[in-house]
Amino acid sequence: MIKDTRERVIKVAELLFQKKSYQDVGIREIARAAGCSHTAIYQYFKTKDSILYAVAEKPLERLYVACLAVCEKQISKKEKLLQLCQVYIDFGFRERNFYDLLILYHGQRVDQATSEQPIHQLRMKSFYLLQESVSDLLPEDMNVEEKLNISRAVFIFLHGLVTIYSIDYQECPGWVRQMLLDYIHYTILRKKI
Known part of the structure; x- marks a missing residue:
């Protein structure tokens, strides 16, 4: 489950970064699209930049x-x-x-x-x-x-x-x-x- 959530966040973030500018995509938006809470994202990524790196x-x-x-x-x-x-x-x-x-x-x-x-x-x-x-x-x-x-x-x-x-x-x-x-x-x- 943990790996699935992390991978889902990366995939969703990639799709969002392709549609909108990086600056316009927020952690909460990534969380909503990934089907998890924004606090759950912080279990895997310290910052939005660390999500970008993963993408x-x-x-x-x-x-x-x-x-x-x-x-x-x-x-x-x-x-x-x-x-x-x-x-x-x-x-x-x-x-x-x-x-x-x-x-x-x-x-x-x-x-x-x-x-x-x-x-x-x-x-x-x-x-x-x-x-x-x-x-x-x-x-x-x-x-x-x-x-x-x-x-x-x-x-x-x-x-x-x-x-x-x-x-x-x-x-x-x-x-x-x-x-x-x-x-x-x-x-x-x-x-x-």
Whole structure:
């Protein structure tokens, strides 16, 4: 019964976060929709943010596992970067109903060494894989800050593609994939030498 209630709260919260902004969903509303009292929720979750973490944990962990699988493939560095970017785009389209909440809520700058927000720590695991892949393709004499800035720019480009185009499409259309390829080829792959 305990696990059922906790899982029901997570599922209901996910549905509510997809329909309304995170700020507009209250603990009492989650409790009503889950068929339990708001005090019962506090047996499982200390705060609404801990509910958000429970909702975000599985999709963000799936994103990380998919990125890690690409990184472990025996493929070229160029192909690795392109596949990582595609994994991120596919994730964004698949999770479009609450993508902003998964990626942006309680966000921190990527150059901060530590984060106290568990959701940000989950996000950063995937970003670090992307950052490493981008850095592997940049000139060795480029300084760390420049490499970080280029990695941020790639992430911002990916984020922009998802934010703009997932509104109208459930899956990433071929022309968005081509835009991704063209951008990465021109900005990183072609400029490498």
